[in-house]
Amino acid sequence: MSAASSPSIIAENLGMRYGTTTVFEGLNLKVLPGRILVLAGPSGAGKTTLLNLLSGLDSATAGRVNAPGRTQRGFVFQDYNLLESLSAWDNALLSGRLLGKRVNKAAARATFAELGLDGLERRLPHELSGGQQQRVAVARVLIARVPFIFADEPTGALDARSADIVLRNLRGAADRGATVVLVSHSPEGLSCADDIVEIGGGR
Numbered sequence: 001m002s003a004a005s006s007p008s009i010i011a012e013n014l015g016m017r018y019g020t021t022t023v024f025e026g027l028n029l030k031v032l033p034g035r036i037l038v039l040a041g042p043s044g045a046g047k048t049t050l051l052n053l054l055s056g057l058d059s060a061t062a063g064r065v066n067a068p069g070r071t072q073r074g075f076v077f078q079d080y081n082l083l084e085s086l087s088a089w090d091n092a093l094l095s096g097r098l099l100g101k102r103v104n105k106a107a108a109r110a111t112f113a114e115l116g117l118d119g120l121e122r123r124l125p126h127e128l129s130g131g132q133q134q135r136v137a138v139a140r141v142l143i144a145r146v147p148f149i150f151a152d153e154p155t156g157a158l159d160a161r162s163a164d165i166v167l168r169n170l171r172g173a174a175d176r177g178a179t180v181v182l183v184s185h186s187p188e189g190l191s192c193a194d195d196i197v198e199i200g201g202g203r
């Protein structure tokens with residue numbers, strides 16, 4: 001995966017409405033490979049909505065965006081979306097396996113340990129704290145080595161030290177050429193941004 005292999009995501013005149021409510025309109029932006037873009041703004045401004053449009057999870061009601069294909073992208077969801085029947089370790093390997101990739105076990109193990117999850121391999125999600133579940137969700141997207149990473153508040157449940165480790169690992173993915181888009185409120189999240197899009201007031 002090199003920076004040259006991931007095209008930019010380009011949004012043109014993007015707009016999203018729910019019924020009569022306009023979340024935003026006329027939004028133009030370019031998300032560049034090898035960089036971390038942070039979507040910032042107050043609660044309800046439309047950060048998750050924009051993340052879903054840039055990632056292709058949802059379709060805009062106006063404008064265009066060349067979101068990545070299904071096999072190119074990975075997500076850290078706000079509520080983690082771990083599979084309750086799978087262990088922490090199997091959850092961490094899940095995205096890579098679903099994408100039909102040969103997961104490098106040694107690298108996966110290193111990522112799992114780096115995120116402070118050593119010893120928790122066999123636990124089911126409900127046997128993990130919120131922060132541990134969040135770190136499994138982050139491990140999953142890192143282990144899958146996808147060229148596009150979309151993460152909604154990926155440090156929201158973490159203390160400062162764990163948050164720092166997560167952000168450093170996302171930076172590592174960007175340094176390997178991945179495109180990383182984060183929703184973040186936190187000063188740490190903002191401080192790791194190469195680019196920031198502040199949404200609010202519908203633009």
Ligand SMILES: Nc1ncnc2c1ncn2[C@@H]1O[C@H](COP(=O)(O)OP(=O)(O)OP(=O)(O)O)[C@@H](O)[C@H]1O
Pocket residue numbers: 018023041042043044045046047048049050
């Ligand atoms: N499925 C939906 N139907 C109707 N309205 C929606 C829907 N999803 C989101 N909205 C509205 O769109 C706006 C933007 O929501 P969104 O979740 O993108 O905000 P956000 O900036 O991510 O907020 P937060 O920081 O609180 O997570 C909100 O006013 C929300 O109520």
